[in-house]
Amino acid sequence: MLCSGLRQTIVSVLAQDGKLHMYPVMYDEGLAEKIVELVDEFWVRIEQGENYPDLEEESSPDFADLTEHLNKTNKDLDALCDNLVQLRAEANALSKQSKEVQAEIVGVMESLGITHGKTEAYEIVSELVTKPKKKMVDTGETQQSQTFKIKERKD
Numbered sequence: 001m002l003c004s005g006l007r008q009t010i011v012s013v014l015a016q017d018g019k020l021h022m023y024p025v026m027y028d029e030g031l032a033e034k035i036v037e038l039v040d041e042f043w044v045r046i047e048q049g050e051n052y053p054d055l056e057e058e059s060s061p062d063f064a065d066l067t068e069h070l071n072k073t074n075k076d077l078d079a080l081c082d083n084l085v086q087l088r089a090e091a092n093a094l095s096k097q098s099k100e101v102q103a104e105i106v107g108v109m110e111s112l113g114i115t116h117g118k119t120e121a122y123e124i125v126s127e128l129v130t131k132p133k134k135k136m137v138d139t140g141e142t143q144q145s146q147t148f149k150i151k152e153r154k155d
C-alpha cells in the first residue's frame with residue numbers, strides 16, 4: 001500500500017499455531033508505520049537468531065458491582081439477563097429442531113430424486129451445488145454444499 005498507492009489490502013498473518021489468518025485492511029498511516037516497524041523488527045530478530053518474547057498475559061478487567069448503581073435505573077439486570085439466557089437457549093433449541101426437520105425434507109427430496117418440487121402449500125428446492133471455496137478471497141478450490149429453499153405458495 002505504501003508503494004502502490006492502493007487504499008486497501010489484505011494482510012496475511014502466519015500465527016504461531018501455524019494457521020494463516022487474513023485481515024482486510026483500509027489504509028491508515030499509523031497502521032502502515034507500525035507494520036513497517038514490526039517487519040523491520042522481525043527481520044532483525046531473524047538475522048540475529050533471536051526468538052520473539054512470550055506474549056504477556058492480559059490482566060482481567062475489574063468488574064464494577066452493578067448492585068451499587070442499579071438504584072439509578074428502574075431496570076432489573078438479573079431478570080433481563082435471565083430472560084436473555086432463556087431466549088438464547090430456546091433459540092438454539094429451535095435452530096436445532098429446524099435443522100433436523102430440514103434434514104428430513106432434504107432426505108425425502110433425495111430419496112425421490114427430485115431437486116425442485118411443489119406440494120399444495122409449498123415450493124421446495126433441495127439440491128447439491130458446487131461453489132468456489134473462499135476464505136476472504138477465492139482459493140481456486142470448490143466444495144459441494146446443500147442449497148435448500150422453501151416458500152409458501154399463495155395460489
